[in-house]
Structures are given as structure tokens and as C-alpha cells.
Amino acid sequence: MRSSRLITILAILALFGLVGTAVFVYLPGNITVSPVAPPVYFANGSNANQAGLAGNTMTVSLGANQSSFNVTLQPTYQKTYFHDILRIVNPAAPAGDNYFFAIKVITPLGAPYTQARMLIYDNANNLVLSVDLKTAGVQGWPTSLPDNTQYRVDFEFILPEGVTLPASATIQVELVYSPQNAVTPP
Amino acid sequence: MNRFHVFLSTIFIFFLLIIQTTASVYTYIPGNSTVSPISPDVIFVPSSSLGVSSTLGQNRTSATVNIKASATTQEITTNGYFDAGPSPWIFIPGTYINRGFWYPSLYGRTGVVSLSGGGTGIFISDRASIYQQITWPSFTVGSADVNISYYILANLTADIISAQFRIGYRILDQANNVVTSNVQTVVSTSSTTVNTGWNVIVLPINTAALTPGTNYNLHIVVEISLFLFSFRITPRFEVEYALDWSILTVSPLNPVFQGPAIHMNTTLSSYNVSVILNSFSTVGNVDVKLWLRNHTNTVDSTAIEIQNSVLISSQTSELIMAPVPLGYLSLDILVEAEIQAGGSVTLNLTVKYRFEDGVYVEYPLTIVIVDPPNRGGNNVIFYYDKPIPLVRRS
DSSP, X not given: OHHHHHHHHHHHHHHHHHHOTTOOOOOOOOOOOOOOOOSSEEEEOTTTTEEOGGGOEEEEEEOTTSSOEEEEEOOOSEXXXXXXXXXXXXXXXXXXXXXXXXXXXXXXXXXXOSEXXXXXXXXXXXXXXXXXXXXXXXXXXXXXXXXXXEEEEEEEEEEOTTSOOOOOEEEEEEEEEESOOSSOOX | OOHHHHHHHHHHHHHHHHHHHHOOOOEEEEEEEEEOOOOOSEEEEEOOOTTEEEEEOTTSSOEEEEEEOBOOOEEOSSSTTOTTOSTTOEEEOOSSOOEEXXXXXXXXXXXEEXXXXXXXXXXXXXXXXXXXXXXOOSSOEEEEEEEEEEXXXXXXXXXXXXXXXXXXXXXXXXXXXXXXXXXXXXXXXXXXXXXXOSEEEEEEOOGGGSOTTOEEEEEEEEEEEEEEEOSSSOOEEEEEEEEEEEEEEEEESSOEEEEEEEEEEESSOOEEEEEEEEEEEEESOEEEEEEEXXXXXXXXXXXXXXXXXXXXEOBOOOEEEOOOOTTOOSEEEEEEEEEOTXXXXXXXXXXXXXXXXXXXXXXXEEEEEEOOTTOOSOOOOOSOSSOOOOOOOO
């Protein structure tokens, strides 16, 4: 008897599948969006907006909520290294919120540069992540960004001698962060 | 609870677990980095030193320098031929030989120093000199000497005359102690007049007494020892030493090079510069020093140093390199090298310049120092320091 009841239910469900659009069921739900202040944000490095080579300024501008950045750098031939231009901040408050992050390169830097890197260091000057800015995609997942941490961001470029000085080019990146690290972000 | 309910519950819990595992949040915050390259503000400039040839990169941000070391005899005095006037020679008068002059021409020679004087007396002994500071070479000196061209004129008035005229050198340290000397009697006479005409004396130096790389004062000395006796008149004398040249030359024991291997120049900004030795290779025994000097020639960096082919120091200290007036260069990269005959050394270097804390640039630099093949021949001492036109066949 119980088995016949089960068979009956399954048969009814199967009929629904076969019939398809014969009936629609609407189940309501509410999604409440409560925005919060960004728990991870950008900050100026100690050399942001300071003079660089040949009197040029290494400019850094941050978004109104420090959730975006625009940097302009002026390398020359051979290897040019820009130190402490930007910071990545996980502030002390709220306490205990640890994150993982990576850098997603959306628009990489092309030729004639033979090398372009974003180098991220912790407070002890340990390299935590080296990002190849000539290669698109997510790099460095998951890199730890503990609570109350501020990472230093340097840039390095190699422009080989003998090529015509190229025009300005813009590298687009995204910093992607999450409280979990089990799955690589899309 | 019947089996059906257990089955449905199990399925429900399973799906809950899947949802819990996969659901999370990713936040993406964008950034743009604009790269605007510039022409180099700092460039290499080739050295015009004898024996140096350079190959620069197309934008003068890399260089390969080839240096031919040489065992040729070289002069270490300045203006030893007096052609540029009396400087840097300083006159120390004696009691009697107390007049010192430089003449553009004298007794048929150009650029001549005259030391003269006179007096009365019976037993007369006096010394006068001219001196300048020299730096004893850092390389191993095989031999060295002082070469003096002189002309002595004297008038001696007495009934009995015994006169010696001497010339030579004394080398003193900075505390005024005599380190080594060699003064020779060139005239010994009982005549009333002395007229030697132009002569040359070559006096060897005891090189073992001198410390490499040390500053000394080289004195060219003239001395008189006179016995003048007269029954009827007051004995008196007049003497003049004319010098056409007084030079100190050294012959390296091994092939050597001293001087700027290459220069650097900046036009817009000042930078802190240093040089790093990445690697080196040697053939035979090698001593090398490399350091930086800015255009004022008053400040030197510490040196990269290799002794007996063993690395002592792999990096110079930083030196400030600043824009300079037209016709000058901001920075010299100096080299002192002594290599075994037939030997060589290759230095693979990085020149690093930084602007404060925010940015630095690295240029590659290779320096190769060799003892060139088929060196052969005799060591030549050049007595003339300016070109002399050849007489044409008429």
C-alpha cells in the first residue's frame, strides 16, 4: 500500500514533466540588499603623486570610495622599477575579517615591453604576489589578506633598447577578493 | 517516520550541503595603470682615454667597453716640462739661491724655470728646490726615475776656489720626512766660471720605499758647496740653475690601465647612482678597482674591488649625479687595473640610478680589460708633450 502511494506520486510528477507548460507555479521570495562600506580598498603609496624620472609625476588617483584606482607611470628603456605606488588595505575594523584576493588582468600590456609586473609586498617586505601584467586572467588566487593588513604595490617594466618609444598604453586590472578560498573566482 | 519521508529528507539535506559549499561572494574592484614611456634622461658617454673603445646601445642605455692595458712608461708629474707656466711647482728658496722665475724662453729653450742667487763668504752651503705633490701609482711599479734637463751658470770670485754643484730629487711624505732621495754632483771645479750648457741627468728611484696609492711631495733640489778664499778681495759668487724639464716617470711591472672607462650624463634631474658587479671572469692574475667620481672631481664613491682575482667588494656606494654645464659630464666611472701579461678580466655590471625613493632604473654595462697581443717593442719616454711638425723634404 505504501509502495503504491509512492508509485502514484512519482507517476504524477512524471506526468508534469511530460506535459511541460501546462501549469505554472509561482513561489514568492524577497531579496534585501544592504550595502556595506568596502572591507578592502586601495590607498596611496608613499610615492604616489611624487616626482619620478626626468621631472615627471607618478600620478595616482583613487575612486571616491577608494574602490578603484588610476595610476600613470613613466618608464624608460631597460628596466624601470616603481616603488610603493599603491596600497591594498584590509583595515583593522571590523575585527577578524580575513580575506583572500587575486588580481585579474583584463587588458594586458603588449609589445614592445618584454616584462611588466605588479609586485605586492607585505609589511615585512616579503613578496606575496607577483602579477604578470602581460598575461590576461586571474593570477594569485588565493592570496591571503588578513585582517588589519596593508600591502605595498610596486611596478616593474622592461622596455628593450633600440625599439621606437611606444605610445602610452593602459593596463586594466581588477582586484577580486572574497572571504572564502575554496573556488577560484570567475 | 516511514521510509519515504526518510528518503526525501536525505535528498533535501544533500542539496542543502551542495548549496552551502558553492555559495559565496566575490567583490571586484577595478584599476587602470597607464604606462607612458619617456626618452632616457641618463645616458652613457664614451671615454676618450687612450686604449679605451666603447660600443653603446642605440639609445645609449647600455655599453660594452674594451680597454687595452699597457706597460708603457708614464709620467706622473704635472707640467714637468714647464710649458704651461710655473704651476703647480712651488719654490722653496735657500739662503743664497733665493730667486725663482719661470721664463717662456731662456737659453734657447721654451718653458724654463730659473733658480738663482749669490752672495759672499768663504764656506758656503745652500739648497733651493721646487716641489709638487704626486700620487704614487696603485699598480706595481717595475722601475721609476727622475729626469732633469739643466743648465748651470756661475761666476766665482776668489783666489782659491773649490766648488761643487749638485742636482737631484728628494721625495717627502706628508709629514715632511724624507722617504727617498738622490742628489748628484754634476760639476766639481776650481774655475772662476761655470757654463755647463744643457745637460740631462736621469736619477733612479728606490720604488720599494714608496707606498702604492700614497701622496708625496717631489722636490727637485739644487745645491752648492763652495770654498772661496781670497787674500785681497771679498770672495763672492753668483749662480743660476736653469731647468727645461724635471719629470718623474714610472714603468709598470705588468700591463695597467688608469682612468675613466666611461662617462654618464644627465640633463634634467639629479639621481643617486651606484654600480653593482653581477659576475666577472679572469685570465691570469688580476687586480681591479672600479668607482664613481662626480664632475666636481672632489667626491668619490667606494669601489668595487678584485684583488689577485678574488672578489673583495661587489658594489660601489651611491654618488649623486647632477646636470652640468654644456661641455662637462656628470659622472665618471673610473677603473684602475693591473693584469698579468697576456691576461684579461671581464666585468658584468649593472649601473643603477634612482630618484629618491620612488623609482630606479638599471642599465647593463660590460667592461673588458685585456693585455693586447703583439704588444712588443720598447718602452718609449716622450720628452715633448705637444705635437711637433715633421720637417718636409724640400
